[in-house]
Amino acid sequence: MKRGANMTKRADILAFLEKKAPVGTAEEWDNAGLLADAGKEELHTVCVALDATPAAIDFAAKKGAGLLITHHPVIFHPLKCLTGDTPAVTALKKGVSILSLHTNLDKAAGGVNDTLAALLGLCDVITLPDGMTRVGKLPTPRGAADFAKAVAAALAAPVAFCGENTVETVAVCSGGAGDGVFSLPTGVDAYVTGEMKHHEFLAARERGLCAVAAGHYATEVPVIYTLEKWLREAFPALTVAVFADTAPYTVTEG
Secondary structure, three states: OOOOOOEEHHHHHHHHHHHHOHHOOOOOHHHHHHHOOOHHHHHHHHEEEEEHHHHHHHHHHOOOOOOEEEOOOOOOOOOOOOOOOHHHHHHHOOEEEEEOOOOHHHOOOOHHHHHHHHHHHEEEEEEEEOOOOOEEEEEEEEHHHHHHHHHHHHHHHEEEOOOOEEEEEEEEOOOOOOHHHHHOOHHHHHEEEEEOOOOHHHHHHOOOEEEEEEEHHHHHHHHHHHHHHHHHHHHHOOEEEOOOOOOOOOOOOO
């Protein structure tokens, strides 16, 4: 293959994703952006994944992807030491750069939370002032238990829920956003997120809300297919490989 044939400039991909999910919109505590730079400027393949796990990095390398795009940052907490098996180091050794789009992708139009709202069939979706939470309506009101079952079916994941009310107006915020239950606007009947703590479920129950915790992984992994679609449409010559991992836990009944 001649140099540059069927190749896409990495700078063009980064610029495209910056317009979609500007790094400057990420939360102050976050760490988003190009977090590992292996230096490859021309790419024929990129990989998308939820996490930059060793398996995802190995998958990207085997696919010949010079760029791995993840939702969760490959470096989040400050690193006090580096070893050969530190994920970012492993990626660089394999020639794979890592771009992490975290809370900026949560907030982005069409990003994590819009993808979640669409999967749940919400209509007339609006964004709350926090930039992340979406609120929309179900086409047909349904009971809390039926709604929780519908969430489980839509995300192919087990859920924990509380509530006995009728659900029509639904707020969603993916991942570990259980504390969002304390700042929901008046008129919301149900709140869907990934993780909720005991006291957050208690608060929802006391307020007469339906609250559904569908798992951090299940509420966020759909966005990798959104990223795949964005990239395929914007860069027809680019091969986009999807690393679809499974949740890092299983649910069992006693």
